[in-house]
Structure formats: C-alpha cells, structure tokens
Amino acid sequence: MYRLLIIVLIICVFLIGCASHPVINPHLPAPGKIKKGYAVSLENVAPYLWYRVGVNDKSELGIRVGMPIYGTGLDYSRVVYNKDNKWDMINFAWSLNPNSNFDFTYYKFKTKKADDGFLRSRWFGIRAMIIPNGITNGSSNRFGFLIGSQRNPRWGMEFGYFHDPTSIPFSDILNLKWDNSSNNLPERYKKKPIKDEMTGFPSEYSRLTGLTFSLFFDLDAPKKKTKK
Numbered sequence: 403m404y405r406l407l408i409i410v411l412i413i414c415v416f417l418i419g420c421a422s423h424p425v426i427n428p429h430l431p432a433p434g435k436i437k438k439g440y441a442v443s444l445e446n447v448a449p450y451l452w453y454r455v456g457v458n459d460k461s462e463l464g465i466r467v468g469m470p471i472y473g474t475g476l477d478y479s480r481v482v483y484n485k486d487n488k489w490d491m492i493n494f495a496w497s498l499n500p501n502s503n504f505d506f507t508y509y510k511f512k513t514k515k516a517d518d519g520f521l522r523s524r525w526f527g528i529r530a531m532i533i534p535n536g537i538t539n540g541s542s543n544r545f546g547f548l549i550g551s552q553r554n555p556r557w558g559m560e561f562g563y564f565h566d567p568t569s570i571p572f573s574d575i576l577n578l579k580w581d582n583s584s585n586n587l588p589e590r591y592k593k594k595p596i597k598d599e600m601t602g603f604p605s606e607y608s609r610l611t612g613l614t615f616s617l618f619f620d621l622d623a624p625k626k627k628t629k630k
Contacts, residue, residue, distance in 0.1 A: 536606025
C-alpha cells in the first residue's frame with residue numbers, strides 16, 4: 403500500500419506534462435450557472451480540476467487547478483454568433499506548466515437533442531498557441547485545429563494539434579525519425595531542441611507540446627439510471 407502511495411506521489415510531482423488547455427463548456431453560457439468537474443489529458447499527464455461560471459448569457463469564466471500545480475489556468479469565453487442550434491465562440495486562456503502558454507481559440511458549436519433530452523454537442527476550433535518562455539528558455543508560436551464532442555452529460559472529449567513550422571517543417575510532422583541534430587538540416591532547426599536535457603520533458607519546440615487529447619468529466623451531471 404505504501405509503495406503504491408509513493409508511486410502516485412512521484413507521478414504527481416514529476417510527471418508534470420508539457421502544456422495544457424482550458425476545458426470549455428460545450429453549451430451556451432447562462433448567468434450565474436456553475437459547472438465543475440475534473441479532466442485528464444495527454445499533454446498535462448496529471449489530472450486537474452475545472453470550474454466554470456456564467457457571467458451573462460454570452461460570457462463565461464473558467465478556472466483550472468492542477469494537481470499538484472501544473473495545468474492550473476484561467477480563461478474567458480464570449481459568444482459572438484448564435485442562431486438556432488449553432489453558435490460561435492472565442493476563448494482567451496492562460497495555462498501554467500513547464501511550457502506555460504497563452505491560447506486564442508475560435509470555436510464553432512452545433513447541438514442536437516438526443517432521445518433522453520440531452521443536447522449533444524460537437525465542435526470545431528482554430529487555435530493560436532503562444533509559448534513566450536518554454537522549458538529551454540525559448541519561445542514558440544503555434545497554429546492548428548481541434549475537434550470535440552459531448553454525447554452525454556457525464557463526459558466529453560477533445561483532440562487537436564498545433565504546429566510550430568519554425569521548429570519542424572510541415573513535411574516532417576509525421577516523420578517519427580525526425581532528428582534536429584542532423585547535419586542535413588538548416589541551422590535554424592538545430593538551435594531548437596525537442597526536449598529538455600535536464601528533465602527529459604518535451605520542449606516548447608516538440609510536436610508533443612502541440613498535441614492535445616483530453617477527457618473531461620462533469621461532477622454535476624445526473625447519475626446514469628440503472629435498469630431494474
């Protein structure tokens with residue numbers, strides 16, 4: 403038992419991930435409405451808690467608290483277009499992690515009512531991601547896309563990738579043998595290491611830093627009814 407606790411503590415302290423992003427509300431904001439839960443993500447490793455509150459019918463604030471610290475962040479969402487079951491939203495976010503980042507995301511949402519009355523939501527987003535001072539003391543500007551879905555009130559998911567073309571060429575995104583120390587590469591790529599030599603964590607230039615896959619869980623969702 404004690405060994406298990408020690409292993410968990412080591413994971414929480416040392417596996418602190420390389421980036422993080424906000425958990426957005428896949429439904430329209432409502433004044434004073436509060437949503438809370440937790441999330442696990444590929445990029446942050448350790449889980450984090452999230453809390454969202456509606457400012458009015460167009461705006462919402464979000465807070466994340468990482469465990470122990472990385473993944474913590476703030477964000478603000480604003481609906482800029484709304485018609486029938488579709489709406490567009492912009493989100494500004496800041497996240498604390500080894501490659502602390504700012505995000506600007508433009509989302510497009512669409513909902514459809516399920517047989518049980520729940521509004522299933524799916525979305526697409528365009529994101530600009532800025533890392534002003536990463537784990538190797540460099541900066542990275544990234545751009546990419548994301549998709550997400552919530553088909554029941556208990557959990558949802560989001561997947562995306564944001565690329566920095568100055569660290570790895572577009573033609574080599576899927577090249578698993580990419581080596582920035584190769585003699586055949588231009589000098590600008592050699593000066594951008596893909597991992598931190600001291601910790602071994604992905605640097606601000608790594609493809610892993612631009613990859614996101616998260617599962618978020620709503621603690622206020624009604625419990626699933628069991629068949630008698």
